[in-house]
Amino acid sequence: MKRFTYPALLLMVGLLSLTEKPATTDWPEYNGGPDRNHFSPLTQLNPGNVAGLQVAWEYASGGVDTLKNNTQIQCNPLIIDGVLYGVSAGSQAFALDAATGKELWKTAFTDDTFAMNSRGVTYWTDGKEARIFFAYGSLLYALDARTGKPVTGFGNGGKINLKEGLARPGADEYVVSNTPGVVYKNLLIMGHRVSELAPALPGDVRAYDLHTGRLVWTFHTIPHPGEYGADTWPKDGYRNFGGANNWMGMAIDRQRGIVYVPTGTAAFDLYGSTRPGQNLFGNSLIALDAATGKRLWHFQTIHHDIWDRDIPAPPNLFTVVHDGKQVDAVSVLSKQGFLFVFDRVTGKPLFPIEERPMPASTVPGEKAWPTQPIPLKPAPFTRQSFSESDINDFVTDRDTVLAQLRRWQSGKEFIPLPLSPNRTVFFPGTDGGAQWGGAAVDEAGIMYVPAKQIPVTMGLVPTPAGSARAVEHTGSQLYQTHCAACHGQNREGSHDGSYPALISISQKRNEASVAQVLAKGQGMMPAFTSLKEAERKAIVDFLFGKTTSVASKANLNTAPYHHTGFTRWYDRAGYPVSRPPWGTLTAIDMNTGEHRWQVPLGEYPELVAKGLPPTGTDNYGAPAVTAGGLLFIASSRDELIRAFDRKTGRELWRAKLPAAGYASPSTYAVNGKQYVVIACGGGKLKTKSGDRYVAFALP
Numbered sequence: 001m002k003r004f005t006y007p008a009l010l011l012m013v014g015l016l017s018l019t020e021k022p023a024t025t026d027w028p029e030y031n032g033g034p035d036r037n038h039f040s041p042l043t044q045l046n047p048g049n050v051a052g053l054q055v056a057w058e059y060a061s062g063g064v065d066t067l068k069n070n071t072q073i074q075c076n077p078l079i080i081d082g083v084l085y086g087v088s089a090g091s092q093a094f095a096l097d098a099a100t101g102k103e104l105w106k107t108a109f110t111d112d113t114f115a116m117n118s119r120g121v122t123y124w125t126d127g128k129e130a131r132i133f134f135a136y137g138s139l140l141y142a143l144d145a146r147t148g149k150p151v152t153g154f155g156n157g158g159k160i161n162l163k164e165g166l167a168r169p170g171a172d173e174y175v176v177s178n179t180p181g182v183v184y185k186n187l188l189i190m191g192h193r194v195s196e197l198a199p200a201l202p203g204d205v206r207a208y209d210l211h212t213g214r215l216v217w218t219f220h221t222i223p224h225p226g227e228y229g230a231d232t233w234p235k236d237g238y239r240n241f242g243g244a245n246n247w248m249g250m251a252i253d254r255q256r257g258i259v260y261v262p263t264g265t266a267a268f269d270l271y272g273s274t275r276p277g278q279n280l281f282g283n284s285l286i287a288l289d290a291a292t293g294k295r296l297w298h299f300q301t302i303h304h305d306i307w308d309r310d311i312p313a314p315p316n317l318f319t320v321v322h323d324g325k326q327v328d329a330v331s332v333l334s335k336q337g338f339l340f341v342f343d344r345v346t347g348k349p350l351f352p353i354e355e356r357p358m359p360a361s362t363v364p365g366e367k368a369w370p371t372q373p374i375p376l377k378p379a380p381f382t383r384q385s386f387s388e389s390d391i392n393d394f395v396t397d398r399d400t401v402l403a404q405l406r407r408w409q410s411g412k413e414f415i416p417l418p419l420s421p422n423r424t425v426f427f428p429g430t431d432g433g434a435q436w437g438g439a440a441v442d443e444a445g446i447m448y449v450p451a452k453q454i455p456v457t458m459g460l461v462p463t464p465a466g467s468a469r470a471v472e473h474t475g476s477q478l479y480q481t482h483c484a485a486c487h488g489q490n491r492e493g494s495h496d497g498s499y500p501a502l503i504s505i506s507q508k509r510n511e512a513s514v515a516q517v518l519a520k521g522q523g524m525m526p527a528f529t530s531l532k533e534a535e536r537k538a539i540v541d542f543l544f545g546k547t548t549s550v551a552s553k554a555n556l557n558t559a560p561y562h563h564t565g566f567t568r569w570y571d572r573a574g575y576p577v578s579r580p581p582w583g584t585l586t587a588i589d590m591n592t593g594e595h596r597w598q599v600p601l602g603e604y605p606e607l608v609a610k611g612l613p614p615t616g617t618d619n620y621g622a623p624a625v626t627a628g629g630l631l632f633i634a635s636s637r638d639e640l641i642r643a644f645d646r647k648t649g650r651e652l653w654r655a656k657l658p659a660a661g662y663a664s665p666s667t668y669a670v671n672g673k674q675y676v677v678i679a680c681g682g683g684k685l686k687t688k689s690g691d692r693y694v695a696f697a698l699p
Contacts, residue, residue: 027079027666030120030180031438032624035317036251038440040667043628044674049698050630050643050653056675056697057101058658063090064691070500071689072662073681074117074178074436074620079668085132085145087118089681089691093134093141095148098677099670101695105148109136117681119249119436119663122180122188124210133188133210135177138162140190142213155213162192165204165215171242172199179249179314179436182259184290186210189259191246196308197482198274198559200267202238203245205286207293217293221245221263221281228295229280241275243267244282248436249314251330252290253344259290260317260330260344264310268559270417271306271460273365278303283311285332285340287347297347301332301340303369306361306416308430309335313438313622320445320591322350329590333434336413337382337451338375341590351377351593361416363460363561368416377593381434381586382453386410386427392579394612395571408457420459420564427578429456430566437622437635437664442646445590448623450601450635452583453616454576455569460561474549475542478535480562488565491543505543515540568618575604576618583616583636585623587649597649602636618685620662624676634661634678637685641665641678641696659683659690673697 025042032038045053064071077086084098094106122133123145130145131154138161142154150158163175174195181190188210194200203221208214221244222237223230233241243266252259266275266282283302288295302309315330322329328344341350355371383390388405395401409415410425417424432452440448464477480489483502487493493501505514518536534550541548569577576582580600587596602617621635625646634641639660643653659682667676675697683689 025669026081027077027668028123029078030076030122030249031314031622031664032666034182034252034254035441036249036314036438037316037318037442038438038622038624038664039442039626040624041443041627042667042669042674043626044669044672045626045630045667045676045698046628047630047645047652052698053643053653053655053676053696054699055655056695058695059096059101059103059693061086061088061090061092061094061691061693063088063092064689070683071681071691072117072683073679073691074119074663075679076120076664077666077677077679077693078121078123079666079677080123082670083145084677084693085121085123086679086693087120087134089689091116091118091136093121093132093136093143093148095145096693098668098675098695099673101693107134107136107143107148109139109141111136111139116176116178118178120180122183124183124188131210133181135162138175138177138192140177140208140213142210153212160208160213162190163201165206165218166201168202168239168242170199171201172197173201175201179247182250182252183210184252184254184257184259187216187290189250189252189290191248191250191261193247194242194245194267196243196265196267196269198268200242202242203263205246205261205288205293207290219261219286219288219293219295221286222266223280232278232280233275234277237275241266243269244279248310248312251315251317253317253328254290256345257290258296258344259288260315261286261288262311262313262315262332265305265308268562269305269308270458270563271363271366271559271561272304273363273367273560276304276367278369279305283309285311285315285330285342287330287344299340299342299347299349300373301334301338302372304367306366306368307414307426312432312434313436316439316441316447317344318441318445318447318590320350322591331447331590333439333449335428335431335433335435337380337384337428337433339378339381339447339449339588340373340375341378341593349375351375358414359412359416362418363416365560366416372414378588378590379593379595381449381584381588381595381598382428382451384413384427386425386455386578390427390578392575392577395575395577396573397571401571401577404457417458417460417563419561420461423457423459423564425569426456426458428452429454429568430458435620437620440623440625440631441590442625443627446596446646447588447590448625448631448646449586449588450583450619450622450633451586452618453578454582454618455578457567457569459564461564463560463562473535473538474547475538475540476547478531478539478550479542482531483539484562484565486565502543506545511540511544514543581616583619585631585633585644585649587646599644599649599651601633602638602640605638620684622664624665624667626667632665632667632676634663634665634680636660637687639682639687655696657694658692660685660687
């Protein structure tokens with residue numbers, strides 16, 4: 001069957017004249033378009049000439065924090081009519097001349113302490129006026145696309161606060177939006193990020209009038225009484241629980257008026273005795289009427305999630321030939337390495353999905369759901385279990401690793417967390433499998449999925465503040481309850497560098513600045529507004545070597561257990577204990593569900609120098625794929641950007657970046673020249689931070 005590009009189809013139906021420039025020379029929306037497919041029909045760059053790519057321009061966006069040394073840029077920039085819109089390492093929006101990298105404007109906001117890594121902006125125009133919608137922490141701004149100035153008629157002086165309308169008794173105040181929303185007619189549909197701890201705010205999906213900022217509709221992801229799914233929670237679940245939020249982004253079918261909304265786990269993410277039940281609409285793909293927010297259909301990818309297995313990325317919308325017919329499809333990835341594929345209109349799975357029995361929990365009070373949905377096709381794009389045969393051949397402390405593995409729980413997916421010192425081995429790790437970058441899909445229906453395969457170990461420990469009566473707690477106990485899950489039980493920080501070590505915090509900060517972070521939040525860290533000032537002071541005292549006790553009383557949102565941290569399992573030399581590949585790029589034919597190829601993504605130069613083949617590395621970000629036959633991706637910790645032949649997976653070109661590109665590239669054309677641009681923010685996986693955007697083109 002003959003396939004047509006989007007511009008060709010427009011020509012056929014008379015919506016685009018031969019003299020008009022196809023809009024797809026731009027990169028007009030997050031991940032390339034409303035389908036989130038990271039696809040461009042540009043063909044100037046191809047397998048025959050891509051080796052000639054050179055740096056066309058660099059832009060220093062500013063905002064690198066050398067004190068924290070983990071500043072990042074995760075932005076997928078938009079390019080519209082020769083202007084690039086992006087977000088800096090310091091969380092500021094900016095506009096550049098896309099052909100030269102010259103700055104046109106840049107914001108200088110300082111009014112929200114929750115500002116964090118933004119993955120991009122949303123563009124809207126009616127042909128006369130053009131706006132950029134940009135979330136700076138919890139504040140959603142409407143900016144004039146020409147000047148970067150707030151549009152004063154939107155909300156309160158150009159902004160609205162996404163915290164408004166989300167309050168619940170006992171909750172914290174942490175809410176940010178780090179992924180762009182979607183536009184449908186006169187609406188801007190938004191999700192948000194909340195805390196993963198028990199006092200989290202709810203994950204309501206909301207639509208705002210993009211002219212005025214007025215709230216138009218709300219979909220409750222934790223249903224209110226009388227709403228569909230309320231019976232999957234304890235009574236008044238909407239009052240007592242938070243999370244189940246859309247932090248990863250959405251896709252939209254504007255022709256049909258359907259917005260596809262994936263969600264994450266209800267809080268607390270890793271123990272759910274207080275929220276028994278299936279917990280709709282956590283961990284679900286929800287098809288909503290974009291005009292009203294009415295549920296059309298849904299599918300829950302995990303029931304009663306106690307593994308923090310959020311749907312990690314926006315959906316993909318594409319058309320395939322299935323059972324001899326063209327079908328418009330929607331799919332979502334999983335951190336477990338699964339791919340769920342549905343008819344876009346009906347929600348019917350295109351390939352079989354089987355409910356399989358899963359292990360029960362051994363932790364008091366926890367009732368793990370007895371089954372979980374497992375797609376039978378496509379096959380998983382990561383390995384699904386970790387056993388002794390999966391330990392890599394060159395691990396430096398094999399006896400220790402073997403002894404640990406024989407004590408811990410492994411060998412199957414969805415093993416509930418045990419009480420420490422026992423642990424469950426997550427494989428693939430807690431943040432993937434697939435991660436927030438998502439997948440690319442080309443015009444032939446081939447999907448390209450970057451993933452990671454690194455074991456993570458975790459257990460549960462009792463929460464010191466679990467008593468319902470007021471008791472004395474030391475700063476150390478409060479730290480274990482509220483901070484250790486991210487910063488480590490021994491203040492060692494996270495293995496990937498996302499959460500800094502606090503052992504020597506006194507060498508970097510003073511007590512007043514740490515107290516302010518606890519009270520107001522910063523970056524990915526929520527404000528601990530649910531703690532009393534005396535409790536926050538006791539934590540600060542502990543971090544600075546003092547012992548303080550304070551009366552502390554548990555509230556409705558106190559979980560009886562907390563986890564030991566997201567511990568990537570590395571050997572003494574700093575390499576994952578699993579056999580490679582540790583990072584992969586997989587091509588899957590979505591028409592048939594069959595894998596076409598899989599290659600390692602990334603390498604450790606020192607291992608290659610020893611004669612080992614590329615192992616792949618931990619990675620964040622996604623590819624851009626083109627009609628010219630290419631796939632561009634950075635993502636790996638080796639600070640390289642690569643081009644692959646999309647048909648074979650063969651590497652055709654690579655270039656060193658000023659810092660790792662943990663982001664998704666965009667490709668576009670200006671004056672007939674095709675560019676590829678990537679944000680080089682680094683700052684994760686213990687790699688250096690950076691603030692550059694780098695664009696490549698043929699000389």
